[in-house]
Amino acid sequence: xxxxxxxxxxxxxxxxxxxxxxxxxxxxxxxxxxxxxxxxxxxxxxxxxxxxxxxxxxxxxxxxxxxxxxxxxxxxxxxxxxxxxxxxxxxxxxxxxxxxxxxxxxxxxxxxxxxxxxxxxxxxxxxxxxx
Amino acid sequence: xxxxxxxxxxxxxxxxxxxxxxxxxxxxxxxxxxxxxxxxxxxxxxxxxxxxxxxxxxxxxxxxxxxxxxxxxxxxxxxxxxxxxxxxxxxxxxxxxxxxxxxxxxxxxxxxxxxxxxxxxxxxxxxxxxxxxxxxxxxxxxxxxxxxxxxxxxxxxxxxxxxxxxxxxxxxx
Numbered sequence: 001x002x003x004x005x006x007x008x009x010x011x012x013x014x015x016x017x018x019x020x021x022x023x024x025x026x027x028x029x030x031x032x033x034x035x036x037x038x039x040x041x042x043x044x045x046x047x048x049x050x051x052x053x054x055x056x057x058x059x060x061x062x063x064x065x066x067x068x069x070x071x072x073x074x075x076x077x078x079x080x081x082x083x084x085x086x087x088x089x090x091x092x093x094x095x096x097x098x099x100x101x102x103x104x105x106x107x108x109x110x111x112x113x114x115x116x117x118x119x120x121x122x123x124x125x126x127x128x129x130x131x
Numbered sequence: 132x133x134x135x136x137x138x139x140x141x142x143x144x145x146x147x148x149x150x151x152x153x154x155x156x157x158x159x160x161x162x163x164x165x166x167x168x169x170x171x172x173x174x175x176x177x178x179x180x181x182x183x184x185x186x187x188x189x190x191x192x193x194x195x196x197x198x199x200x201x202x203x204x205x206x207x208x209x210x211x212x213x214x215x216x217x218x219x220x221x222x223x224x225x226x227x228x229x230x231x232x233x234x235x236x237x238x239x240x241x242x243x244x245x246x247x248x249x250x251x252x253x254x255x256x257x258x259x260x261x262x263x264x265x266x267x268x269x270x271x272x273x274x275x276x277x278x279x280x281x282x283x284x285x286x287x288x289x290x291x292x293x294x295x296x297x298x299x300x301x302x303x304x
Contacts, residue, residue: 008289012242012296013261018151019165026143029173030136 134175134182142187143172150195153262156246157199157254158206167202171195189272192263196255196273238299245295249288256281257288 134142147168155164171194175182182190246254259270260281267281274281 008257008261008292012292013152013156013258014239015148016152016155016161018147018168019161022147022165022168023140023143025169026172027140029169030139030176 134184134187136176138184138187139172139176142175142191146188146191149263150192153192153258154195154199156258156262157196157203159243163202164199167195167199170198174198186272189269192259192265192273196259200251238296241299242292242296245292248295249291253284253288253291256284257292260285 150168150171151164154167155161158164158167171191174194175187175191178190246258249257255274256270259265259273260267263270263273265273267278267285270281270285271278
């Protein structure tokens with residue numbers, strides 16, 4: 001019991017009897033052979049999950065860029081944040097140099113806008129202005 | 132040195148009831164509380180060499196609290212638990228005649244709501260202090276928090292419970 005204050009006791013926490021047969025149940029569990037290869041099964045499940053994820057990504061990509069289409073899906077960052085602006089060639093905070101005019105001319109869309117133009121998929125990512 | 136099977140069984144005989152009562156106040160379902168107790172001992176057994184006999188009790192209670200907490204979160208996720216669902220749980224009555232039983236059941240219901248209203252960190256401490264036969268030092272070890280934090284959280288929880296139950300005559304049982 002806690003030392004510094006009188007416990008609330010059974011008025012607040014009446015003691016309940018656990019259901020009978022608990023020890024016998026535990027003994028049966030301890031007697032049962034432990035499943036072998038449980039860790040391996042876990043890794044198999046993880047690998048299957050990864051495989052399913054990769055397949056879903058491949059299907060998505062195939063849908064976005066079907067055979068015979070010359071224009072790949074385009075990712076256009078209209079106003080990249082400073083960290084990205086320094087990395088991407090031709091990019092700038094205003095989104096002028098190096099980017100298609102259609103993107104620059106587009107009225108500032110909502111962040112993460114998905115648009116379909118000329119049978120290509122364009123993602124517009126408008127970061128918060130950082131002036 | 133790992134726990135022997137006899138030691139596990141001795142631990143079960145010693146701590147089944149406190150563990151069951153602790154977990155019951157977490158889940159409010161008897162069958163599930165019994166399942167969690169079994170799972171805690173099974174996990175302790177599976178930990179094998181990593182368990183030192185002197186720390187087995189703290190480890191056992193930590194496992195039980197974590198398993199119960201995880202199940203509770205999972206239930207909340209599915210919308211099975213919450214104050215609105217507590218009416219489905221039958222609080223135990225200890226009274227012998229009918230009017231007293233009814234009053235006692237209502238009081239148990241109010242107590243359940245009061246315990247449920249405690250933030251989890253307070254609930255963990257007060258339930259361990261009251262039901263696990265632990266001193267502050269043991270609770271601090273089980274929950275891996277400082278001793279002073281145990282004392283302050285326990286006092287805060289007791290204060291809230293007493294306030295919540297102020298309208299009930301708690302000594303009539």
